Amino acid sequence: MAIDFNTAAIAAMALWAAGAILGIFSVKNAGLKLPGIILSLVGSAIIAGYIALYWNFLGRPPLRTLGETRLWYAALIPIVGFIVEFRWKIGWLKYYCMSLASFFLIINLIHPEVFDKTLMPALQSPWFVPHVVVYLVGYVFLAAASTAASHNVYLELRSKNNDAGVTVAHYLSMLGFVFLTFGLIFGALWAKEAWGHYWTWDPKETWAFLSWLAYLAYLHANSYKIDRSKLQWYLALSFIVLLVCWFGVNYLPSSQNSVHTYTKG
Numbered sequence: 001m002a003i004d005f006n007t008a009a010i011a012a013m014a015l016w017a018a019g020a021i022l023g024i025f026s027v028k029n030a031g032l033k034l035p036g037i038i039l040s041l042v043g044s045a046i047i048a049g050y051i052a053l054y055w056n057f058l059g060r061p062p063l064r065t066l067g068e069t070r071l072w073y074a075a076l077i078p079i080v081g082f083i084v085e086f087r088w089k090i091g092w093l094k095y096y097c098m099s100l101a102s103f104f105l106i107i108n109l110i111h112p113e114v115f116d117k118t119l120m121p122a123l124q125s126p127w128f129v130p131h132v133v134v135y136l137v138g139y140v141f142l143a144a145a146s147t148a149a150s151h152n153v154y155l156e157l158r159s160k161n162n163d164a165g166v167t168v169a170h171y172l173s174m175l176g177f178v179f180l181t182f183g184l185i186f187g188a189l190w191a192k193e194a195w196g197h198y199w200t201w202d203p204k205e206t207w208a209f210l211s212w213l214a215y216l217a218y219l220h221a222n223s224y225k226i227d228r229s230k231l232q233w234y235l236a237l238s239f240i241v242l243l244v245c246w247f248g249v250n251y252l253p254s255s256q257n258s259v260h261t262y263t264k265g
Contacts, residue, residue, distance in 0.1 A: 005108065019036045048075045051075055149232045151165060169235055
């Protein structure tokens, strides 16, 4: 490959860090804002480029293992921060997003995986890629929503009003829920083609459904005008259910017989 993972990860994190520093200092010197944005975007572009090269190297989409999905997560979540800054003029979220991306890259640096180029028959379905990608995008939006909600809780505890932050957290959660819904649908279609049935209450399927219900409950609660401070706590903590679904379920005893266990992450 033209570039190895360690080089790409370190370069991306260095650019994110430099972009964040310039962004922070741009509060006093507006001329630093654009260079900071450019550096941050280049950092994300490096990870996206690495994924493209790695896809070509493997000859399959790099979506099979937890390490591979962490690459996608690291590439996608800073983009949500940039979108929020562009749409709502809120710049602080991108720093959290770049920190989360760096965290997942560091995990991959500490625990490198040996990737197999081949895909088992169940993963060769045309529904496999859209199912996983849609879920990853949903996870990215919901991680950003949880981060925004956590920030809102912090401000609430300090008796500071943050209506804009509450709005951002809500819209991000709605977007994430839409992608979760399509992820469930694509997953059922994939299961039907790969194993002959749409749903079997497999541990992974069960936790995916619980995750969907958790965010559906939030949207219903929001429609009934429940106290927004309580909802921010709920939204901040709901991401824990997604984390269990993503990789925590792999450590449950019941996962040993799961059809969704392809390799140990």
